[in-house]
Amino acid sequence: MNAPGEQPDKQVVRASGVRMSYGEVQVLNGVDLTVAAGEVSCVIGPSGSGKSTFLRCINGLEPVLGGSLRVLDQEVGHTLRGGRYHPWTPKEFAAFRRNIGMVFQRFNLFAHHSALENVACGPVHVLGTPADRARVLAMEHLERVGLADHAHKRPHQLSGGQQQRVAIARALAMNPALMLFDEPTSALDPELVDEVLEVMKGLAAEGMTMVVVTHEIAFAREVGDWLTFFADGVVVERGRPRELLANPSHERTRAFLSSVLHPKERQESQ
């Protein structure tokens, strides 16, 4: 939906000077970041630097309090009408979020539904897809993440890796134009990380636009089109993953990378 006079944007996300605070605590101090259609943008940074908060601003789960955040050609949380921005109603927020999939660190599968019902839930209750059709589509999405055999299990009967793959299928069932991942593998046992990353790689290869907050540097290097380093609520630097990892231009980035990379590289060299 374009308000008159606004240009359609090939950038799916265009953040400029985004600010956000929890009460007195300033969490985002002017974030500038763009994500073009079809790109995979990885975000790294120390704990508490505001990565999750920024991701949650993108789909309107947290309010943007300053600057401008345009997502899918809309100013998140506001519509321009008669020369003013009018705040969205809960309904407008809901309509906006249909186009954006989100995958959480702790999966957040609906505990009272089976895997299949979790995936069918959005189409049935949000898009109004007939139940039969939704079930067929849900099954296809479960097949795609390799879980067709587990369709009737409840979340607590699945491993963490399987739960996260169901969560990805649930988001994909809405046919989103943008997928947000908030540390999707951080809560997983190490041997389960790869099965989730494989699904995400598949998605990236199909051209899905993705913003991925992660500590998996190898994934960022291999799959990411861009790598962004966050600290203290601002983007410290952004670049092509290989260049940024090999040649960080800021001391902050270098310090962070060595703390993340070195324990791992020591393992790899052994």
Place this chain on the structure above:
Amino acid sequence: MRTEPITDASGRQTPVARTWHWGRWLAAAVALAVAARLAYLIVANPNLDWGKVAEYVFHERILSGVWVTIEISVLATALGLILGVLVAIMRLAHNPVLSGLATFYIWFFRGTPVLVQLIFWYNLAFLFPEMVLKVPFTMIGVKWDTNQVMTGFTSAMLGLGLNLAAYFAETVRAGIQAVDNGQTEAAYALGMTPAKRMRVIVLPQALRIIIPPTGNEFISMLKTTSLVYVVAGHDLMTNASQIYKANNRIMELLIVASLWYMLMTAVATFLQGRLERRFGSEAVRLVRGGGLAARILPKAAA
């Protein structure tokens, strides 16, 4: 207790002695003796006419009273449950006026005796001789005589239902708050509105906590309805009391009423057991009725 002999390494068997729980036997004997004596004092009481008990147990007015008691209990419980959910949702609303009103409601109805509320509703006509429902600024509307609306039955249902709602709202609130916040976030992220999230995701999960106490609420409601006799609601207790006021067989009719209350409680307890078993293992099958699962998995749900 072990009865099989103990076999040692060489294959020799030694029997296990039997333990006599003398203390248990003694305690049981004393308790039985006391209970038997009390039962005898009542059963063999010359002032108690068991023939009358038998005569009235299936008396027409007693049976109709039983039926009205069940009706009032079911309707008041239903009213209490539905209203309780609404009050709980208001209580949790961000709107301070709504949540303030809900808090006041809960405080008011928990703070006044249910007996007082029953008499209040029954006598509402003193405050409002007629009730008018009218579209503002027009002549369209309907009017009732309050005394005709507020019969013993309706005031019983209102009094008991509104009262239960206040207690039940707190149970619902606890159930809703026990649902992990991540469920709400996931629901919003899928594009659900707050109301849909509540109905489709949160409430069904809250039921696991909300359902078990509802059985108890209903059982206690069956007996609380006996208070209705102050407003002559034609329930079991009202009818029993009207009979004994006429024939002065107070004890006999209290026994008749008690037998029926005990039977109703036993049936309700049995149903409650089934409800809880269903909810213990399969927390949310009940919502399948109109829920997503029933529509998606008709075969699995059957």
